[in-house]
Amino acid sequence: MIGAGLIGLSLAFELAERGAAVRVFDRAEPARAASWAGAGMLAPYTERITNDALLTLCEASLREYPAFVRRVADASGVDPHLRLEGVLYAAFGPEEFANLRQQSASLQSRAVACEVLDRAGALAAEPWLSPSVAGALLKRQEGFVDNRRFGRALVAACNARGVRIERSDSIALECDSRRVLGVRTGGGFIACDVVVNACGAWAAGLEGVPAACVPPVEPIKGQMVALSVPIGFARRATWVPGAYLVPREDGRLLIGATVEPSGFDERTTAAGIHALLHSAVDAAPALGSFTVTESWAGLRPGTPDGLPVLGATVLEGFFLATGHYRNGILLAPATARSIADAVETGNCAPLAPFALGRFGTERPAASRITYA
Numbered sequence: 001m002i003g004a005g006l007i008g009l010s011l012a013f014e015l016a017e018r019g020a021a022v023r024v025f026d027r028a029e030p031a032r033a034a035s036w037a038g039a040g041m042l043a044p045y046t047e048r049i050t051n052d053a054l055l056t057l058c059e060a061s062l063r064e065y066p067a068f069v070r071r072v073a074d075a076s077g078v079d080p081h082l083r084l085e086g087v088l089y090a091a092f093g094p095e096e097f098a099n100l101r102q103q104s105a106s107l108q109s110r111a112v113a114c115e116v117l118d119r120a121g122a123l124a125a126e127p128w129l130s131p132s133v134a135g136a137l138l139k140r141q142e143g144f145v146d147n148r149r150f151g152r153a154l155v156a157a158c159n160a161r162g163v164r165i166e167r168s169d170s171i172a173l174e175c176d177s178r179r180v181l182g183v184r185t186g187g188g189f190i191a192c193d194v195v196v197n198a199c200g201a202w203a204a205g206l207e208g209v210p211a212a213c214v215p216p217v218e219p220i221k222g223q224m225v226a227l228s229v230p231i232g233f234a235r236r237a238t239w240v241p242g243a244y245l246v247p248r249e250d251g252r253l254l255i256g257a258t259v260e261p262s263g264f265d266e267r268t269t270a271a272g273i274h275a276l277l278h279s280a281v282d283a284a285p286a287l288g289s290f291t292v293t294e295s296w297a298g299l300r301p302g303t304p305d306g307l308p309v310l311g312a313t314v315l316e317g318f319f320l321a322t323g324h325y326r327n328g329i330l331l332a333p334a335t336a337r338s339i340a341d342a343v344e345t346g347n348c349a350p351l352a353p354f355a356l357g358r359f360g361t362e363r364p365a366a367s368r369i370t371y372a
């Protein structure tokens, strides 16, 4: 495995539990990068994913979350704080509220448990919202996980299952014209039958990979800011115009996130943090008096069509598990299960909508990639 984010670590844990000998290589600290920077929201409906294959994979992952987290917690002794008590989407005008009613009808036709709340209902659910709220849509199956704790838990769970996580400044794939041979690091050559590229936003830059196996992944920056609020102040992750707010059990309230195609730039900026705070305080003036405790940025792995790149490549033994863009934390369990299945059985048919081959041999140049 190359890349020790939530995707690489989840897959390493899954493979190790199935009996494989697994090593994970990373050039930096494991479970940092985007997997640390994210908000941990598990919210495919609130994200309004329109691609059927992606929505189906996200729904499967959401269903698999409780059992996967339990296995990781059992192996690690670390509770990742999974909370699936619903996500609220608050509307502040009649038009937006009407849109939520429409969304509710279409979700209910898909058997998704959701409920339209009027103004009083929205304020009863989350009393810190501005009294100007028009109403809200509560999606009951959604929620969040504390992704930083989940990352720490996965590192410990991998260690407990015999996975070696190794850090090296130089990491490259080695292959011949037909198949994978192994991984070369600063410490030497390690022969491997299977190598998975789980390098997140950096997946296109992994050394030693033949051009036909390079995924067209690009970094999309997200900035976030955290406030210190009384513990229990907010119960649920809540979307408001221009931002979302996600509580943590230690009393932090995360506010996210910008979406910026700005290369490998991980700085927070005055404009980015200003926009987030402005949206949050507009929707909930009570937030204005709390202390700002932290701000940070991370790089989402974006792809030209917004879908992840999953499965085998034309190079025998070389797999891709990257391009999860805004939903990599949500998709970790299903990615781990489905790539482990593909590695074990050689059957990548269930992953066909996410295959690298969909981009053809002519890859879009970076400048031609556009994002919604």
Ligand SMILES: Cc1cc2nc3c(=O)[nH]c(=O)nc-3n(C[C@H](O)[C@H](O)[C@H](O)COP(=O)(O)OP(=O)(O)OC[C@H]3O[C@@H](n4cnc5c(N)ncnc54)[C@H](O)[C@@H]3O)c2cc1C
Pocket (backbone or CB within 6 Å): 002, 003, 004, 005, 006, 007, 008, 025, 026, 027, 028, 029, 030, 031, 032, 033, 034, 035, 036, 037, 038, 039, 040, 041, 042, 171, 198, 199, 200, 201, 202, 203, 205, 206, 207, 221, 222, 223, 224, 256, 257, 258, 297, 298, 299, 300, 301, 321, 322, 323, 324, 325, 326, 327, 328, 329, 330, 331
């Ligand atoms: C601000 C923000 C908010 C987000 N919110 C959510 C959310 O609420 N819900 C959700 O589901 N998703 C969210 N995401 C998206 C999610 O965080 C990512 O999709 C996910 O973390 C990607 O995981 P990953 O393991 O692929 O990548 P990463 O976590 O970025 O890990 C990649 C790893 O690969 C390593 N690496 C890179 N190149 C090399 C190399 N050449 N050699 C060796 N190692 C290498 C890196 O050091 C890193 O450790 C958010 C992202 C951001 C930035």
